[in-house]
Structure formats: C-alpha cells, structure tokens
Amino acid sequence: MYVCLCNGITDSQIREAAENGCDSLRDLRRELGVGSQCAKCARHARQVLRDTRSAL
Numbered sequence: 001m002y003v004c005l006c007n008g009i010t011d012s013q014i015r016e017a018a019e020n021g022c023d024s025l026r027d028l029r030r031e032l033g034v035g036s037q038c039a040k041c042a043r044h045a046r047q048v049l050r051d052t053r054s055a056l
C-alpha cells in the first residue's frame with residue numbers, strides 16, 4: 001500500500017528502511033524522500049516506522 005503518494009513509497013519500503021536502521025522521519029526523508037513534498041504522509045509514515053521498530 002502506498003504511504004507517500006508524492007514519491008510513490010509503499011509501507012513495505014518504509015518497513016525495509018526501518019529494519020535497515022532508519023529511526024526517524026528525517027532518516028526516511030533522506031533515504032526514500034518520504035514527506036519531502038506535501039508531507040500529508042508524515043503521520044502514517046511515522047506510525048509504520050514506529051510499529052516496525054518496536055517489533056525488531
């Protein structure tokens with residue numbers, strides 16, 4: 001499922017980035033571009049990030 005429509009980033013990509021060490025929205029923005037445009041995805045992206053990190 002797409003989380004960031006502006007950049008075409010899916011929840012799987014965010015999960016993978018989180019598993020590879022991304023620990024903040026800033027990291028995600030740097031790695032994938034998530035939230036770099038309209039930023040409407042920020043809340044959802046943060047939630048996916050948090051859920052993945054807490055399951056590690």
Ligand code: FES
Binds near residue numbers: 035036041042
């Ligand atoms: Fe992510 Fe617009 S949906 S920056």
